[in-house]
Amino acid sequence: MSRKVLLYFLIILLLLIVKTEVAVVSNNNITISISWWGSQVRHNKTLAVIELFERKNPDIKIQPVYTGWREYWDRIAAYAVGGNLPDIMQQDYKYFNSYVDYNILRDMDDYIDSIIKVAEVDEALLESARFDGKLYGIPAGLNTYTILYDPKKFAEAGLTEPSYDWTWNEYKEICRKLHERLGIYAATSLPMATRNITGLEHYVRQHGQSLFDMSAHKLGFTEDLFVDFYKMDLELSREGVFAPGELRLENHTIENDLIVKDAAVMAAYWTNQIVAISKAAGKPLKMLPFPQAKDETRSGYYLKPSMYWTITKNSKHPEIAARFINFLINDLEANKLLNGDRGVPISFDIRQKLQPMLDDPERKMFNFIKYISNNSSIIEPPPPAQYDQVIEILEEVHYKILEGSQTPSEAYQELRMRTDRVLK
Template sequence: MTIRLDRRHFLMGSSALIAAGAAGLRPAFAQGNNLRLIFWGGQDRADRTYKVADLYAEGGGAQIDGEFLAWNDYWTKLATQVAGGNAPNIIQMDYRYIVEYATRGAIRPLDQFVGGPLQLGDFDQDQLEGGKVGGQLFGISLGANSVAVLVNETAFEEVGVAPPNRDSTYDDYMAMGEAFNSANIRGGIKAISDGSYTEPMLDNWLRQQGLSLYTADGQLGFGEEEMVEWFRMWQGLREAGVCVSAEDQALDTGAMESTMVIMGKSATMPSNSNQLVAYQSLSQDSLTITNYPRIEPGAGGGHYRKPSMFFSVGGDEANAQAAAEFISFFVNDPDAAQVLGVERGIPCSAAVREGLAPTLDEKSQIALNFVANLGDLLGPLPPPPPPKAGEIDASVLRVIGQEVAFGARSPEDGGKAFVTEATALLTGA
């Protein structure tokens, strides 16, 4: 079941969440004995999720009523439901939002269920820690992943140049882009999509310089100089025709089907390791993944193993234990693991991972091996983003990034404006 909302500004969803926090958790509308699940993703993820829900119900568990949306629509819908006292029982949660939802009382701590309804005995410790806020467990990681570049291998073969690899730099992408422009295949497909307002790509670029998107105390970990440099770099790629035009990039609404690689606008784009399987299901070309570009030869440390997403518990307290039982089944059951594969990331249970690995198809093996072999690219997991991080991503970085891309702002003005507006949100000024 897919439910979509009209396009709304992120701030509407944020305001709804604030209202929910003021009132605390409120009972969900009556759903009998069924549990409600909400998640973001494409059709492939939905098919896998609903099949696992069916397995659970067939084994005597609760019936799961699910809905899924594209990323851009998801957070507004979720915040509106929470504010209206209609929070789903099981909520797919992201690392950048978990602090905000936990601190506002919109999701429940799960510690009381661990060792009972919720079995996590052989879970990776770093994945457990990633789901904690203030020392309490608010999210169960559904898989470990890392940011990655999605690569259309077939397009690179048509151009006659090697696709990017783990040593490729931003300068190398400039050279690849020039080769694509000269070949002029597929109506002028570009080498890379516009990543200038993609938060994980900015974060990775900063981490390679020893900086961070946010500090442990919830402030910006960089300044105006870096933000201006970031926008200038992408302006150079845009002006050289290496990355897609602002007009083409604006076609990406957040749904996988509207992304630049799937639409045939670019041969690479920022993605996540766990998304390779789903993207391959949408393309007849051969796709693979590699790491984000290095800022210079030998630079590393920008990547980290993060919880790809969590399941958190919302809704009424009476169904909290039942929700925890379903989550435990989702992350531990061997048959569920066979259905889910690595579409949401590498399983966090050692036993599940060991049983699943030999059965994976080629693309799933690529995703698993990528996360397991980051080498010098790997750095430490950053602290959870501050409560305003989601708002900064959606209503500051994306808006200003688009304004720079369309020429409404210069990189200098955009960099200054971003730091000013983000700082104001973080400090409450």
């Protein structure tokens, strides 16, 4: 989602009355469209699933629209402005509120059980896509975040691989030793601290706080936690243990991540991305949880739908769109092709059948999700519609910290002042 997206949304309500043919009927074939973001690995897998569906349903054609994460939201916003949203849209938990608030998504309750079979799906997962009692999406998979690391680099450095119960202090010392002994970065940054709010979210949750307060009109965490988190990142950046700010700006895709280039030992990602990044790196990677806090009051971890499949109000053939969504979550052949790319499948039956067929990265992902399911706390409600603006403000003040023009305390004051205006 871009900086311009909220502006786009203001005129969407006017444009939705324009009749635009999103699904076209020609030569007795129905064509629907679907959009998603992701790496080239995801693109290839999803295209293979589309081909499989079309073979099984020769009267239906699916037009794909796909790109990377950053470009995706700009493109979707442009489609929304033109009244040309795809029939099926891959949606993110963080932005769900925005699309529901602006009346862009179709209520999917009418298709549950009649078309989309959810008997093997945990009801709590479906509840995460309900707003005001209406279901607006189907989870594409189950997901959380992790630290991926190269075990060979630990061996080269003469270090024992960390345990799952490591602390932030242990993490910092290990990072220093990796940098000192190998002469490369331990990681690009503190886990998910750059161009991301998940690292900070995890840290404040460990201390019993949250990103936003109950009203969602103010930040929900105190200055001391913000300062502690970004002081750790700044400290290790100044020591050369983490990459400098200018290098972080370049390091925003899987393909050019420092761990892929053999220039870092660790990298923080969502668990479902282990398949793509292991392939890009050309080496096996292992998974670790984010470190624990010494004075932790609850686990910072939560499980979430990796993303959702939604049907837009532009769709002329929502029943056909629902059929393809059902295929994505309940067809075994389709899930063999996807192989956990969008997270652990939401269908218990599919999970059970896939387990013996998993490759090494997928097996690690399934096992890690199982571990976190027993060591997590409840996910917060979806963030406010202005979430994207909050991330942009955070990114700006974080880079000011890295370049030395603001202290972490000054950055917090600016963050709170600006977000108070945005969220009111």
